[in-house]
Amino acid sequence: MKIGNVTMGKIQDEIVNLLSTYHKSIDQAYIKSEDEILSISLKVKLSPDNEKIKIEVGISFVSDKVKDSVTVYADEKQQVLFSNSAS
Secondary structure, X not given: OOOOHHHHHHHHHHHHHHHHHOHHHHHHHHHHHOOOOOOEXXXXXXXXXXXXXXXXXXXXXXXXXXXXXXXXXXXXXXXXXXXXXXX
């Protein structure tokens, strides 16, 4: 199964969602770290699931140890219903 634009778009969306969700916590962890380095790890797992691609996206950083993940599906065969461009 091909990894196309739908899959990549969903990965990007979920990374943005996780960063937005934890923005305040990341900021607080950065402030707490003072002169130390704050590392933020983002993890993406892709696996086949019937005719779809299972996408698991996770974030991990140390503030008081935060860990979360999300699973979504991308169907590359699904047709686009609406176009953003005006005809």
